[in-house]
Amino acid sequence: MEEKYTEQQVQALYEAYLGRPADPFGQRFWSFALDRFDADIDDVAPFFAYSREFRSTSRKLDDDELITNFYDALFERKPEDDEVAFWTAQLDSGELRRGEVVPAMLQGARPTDQEASFAKFSVADYYASNVSQREFDKDQQLTLDDLRSNEELYADLEALDDEYDTLDLEVVGESLEGRPLYRAEVGEGDKTLMIVSQQHGDEPLGTEALVTLLDTLSADTEYARALREEVTVVAMPRVNPDGFARWEQQVAGEQDVLDPRRNSANMDLNRSYDADNRPDPETIPEALAVLDVVDEYEPDLFLDYHHQNNYLGEDGELDTMSIQWATNPEVAPQVSETGQRAAVAIANQLEDFDHAELSLFPGSDNPAIARNGLALEGTPTLLVEQRGLQEMDQVAQGLDTDYSALASAIATEGLLSMLGVIESMADGSFSELDPEDALMIAERGERIPFEEIYATDQRDSLQWASEDHAASESAVMPAEAPVLGVQTDNDLAAYGMA
Template sequence: MRKRCALLFALLLFVSVPAYADPGSVPNGPWLKDAQKMKLKRLHDYEELVKALHRLERVTDGNVQLEVIGQSNENRDIYMAKVGNGPKKMMFVTQQHGDEVMTTEAALNMLNTLGTSNHPAIRNMREEVSLYVVVRANPDGSERYWRYNYDPDAAPEYGSEGKGYDINRYHAPDLTPDQNPVPEAAAIRKAYETYQPHWVIDFHHQGTYKNEDGRMITTSVYWPSHPDVQDPVRRISKQASMVIYDTLSHYGFAEVSQYPGGNYQGIARNAYGLLGSGSVLVEFRGGIGQKSGGKIIRTAYASMFSMVESVSEDTISEYDPDQAEETIPTRGAPVDGGE
């Protein structure tokens, strides 16, 4: 584990995020206030994201390959970036919710590292793993900076009437892509069926929480909780959760907890577990504007990188899944000013 953490620490030094002076207080705010506007100028809008992805494809000499897996309701292409050609297949999904932006920025940094580095450990990852990254699953919602996709005709069970659907409620195994009213969820499902990844990791943001010691929760993880998920699938999902917990526990900028998720089968975490893949939800602190954005991007990058590395080296199998519920603490109380 020390070798893995040393490499990750070195790579974190080169993550391209703005320099912030994070306050030293506990619970280490600040967070976005209701009356405070979020500035998005330094983040990639849709056109900038497309340019960045195509640039990655060019500068990595084909190590990063792009595929359009579908279109949004406003006909924006939904991109999946592939890196590596190994037998161990993984799918990452970022920004199903349009206002949860930092994970997409982390994914761009990770793709740059995996695509451009000639470090022997990175080359080994490309040889051992095939990684498929759905980069910004919700481009329409991102442009509006809201949770849902964009569908003015929507009268959804999960979402907002006249605005759109909550994409992360429409992955149920019995909902085929042709039947799915949510094109973004249908595109993810089609890509899943095409590539049959062994792991699906879904990255989100949550509100602001603290643990019993008053430290800010930066990350929460959870595995499939639907009762019909097969035990071997649940076990490898818990192992993946332990990889992220163990990795982030080595860094002073991260505090990890269990996410208190539900059993609804339409949530990606449960749906892809029911379909037979190891599946993990990863939630990072959100609702913070740009004030702590650099730290969140680094945390997300570390989570993503640790999963690829542990799968490539098979160190993921060293974790005891039975320890996950005992080792990873439950999430604490919301902080005043958070969600």
């Protein structure tokens, strides 16, 4: 394999043995040690198992409880009875010790577990790599517990409005079934970015990312203040709440529910932006509300977040995000070029997030979709299609695979893409991005049937902790293992890292 995914391996050990993400110093130390000594998690796991931190929290656990904790930490699920029986038998017989069982679990994990752990620990790695030691939170949540219901979304938006003077919240319309459509505004900059999520009710993760973005931008931090001074962000999360409510009905087991992708008049919101045929308020009030906000703010850029099916790229990885600017031939070149710059900003931002696989969406020139319809009226646009459509359909069908770790990685990717655009607009680099660079983004791969996405042996993310990574017999670890947890600068300097 080309990638070793050292950081994800370190995060797995911290989560399994210590019940928390690796702090920045610990992440740096152990990643350096694994790479420097050509070692693997088999070599370092015993240090974690014999650490004071592990023994203080887990010494009273019997083997059944320990295995259950390991499964939850690694794979975000409870083990089946036969899995518990297998691993406890390994421990009872002496075939494995506690310091050996986690690497063995990872190396022998089934594909869905490999994917969940890779997603979870990619998020953990990004967090540890982008937070200071002082700001590190050992209780940082790495996975989504659940998706917000409509009521929870409204309550959270209202709570943000109450907490932050920097956020302005307004109901700007209603869905066909009378649910509120919110517009949130943050910032006072001259540049305006508008972001819309969930025009299709069964595509929810952009909404989760957007709420986190509003919280991040509204906070009283130096980072948020710098962005607010330069950019005004206008957000409309979940503009198809009726469709999402029907998706929730499907999850609850109801049959014969109207397609949650559409609104309650069976209309596709994202086919309602033809400039020559403004939406009918009697059948598509949701799209009309979006257009009213566009007319009010005249944004410099419009981002539209969706989900797509699964596509396998030439590198053997599933595309996690596909993007496309306005492609209708009647769109002014400078309008399309702004969308291309946004694509480049996103590509740059996602380079350091291992879970991200970016590609170009093969969009049409249909003037009725938001990406083209708004651009024909002079608003630069970028469509953002993320992985997750088929997974959300699996959830709606009642299948029991837990996608919380994958969902968190997708939502994190969405948040990072938003911040990448905002940061480049704020620091002035956006206008200097070369639109031609967007054409260098790989084309989206071939669609792969859902039943095959875990059968392929080409995906690194399904092999990231496989036996291919087993340490060689010549691997040699430091003679003196560091104390687990926070490392001092002197500890790091001893291994050439400070």
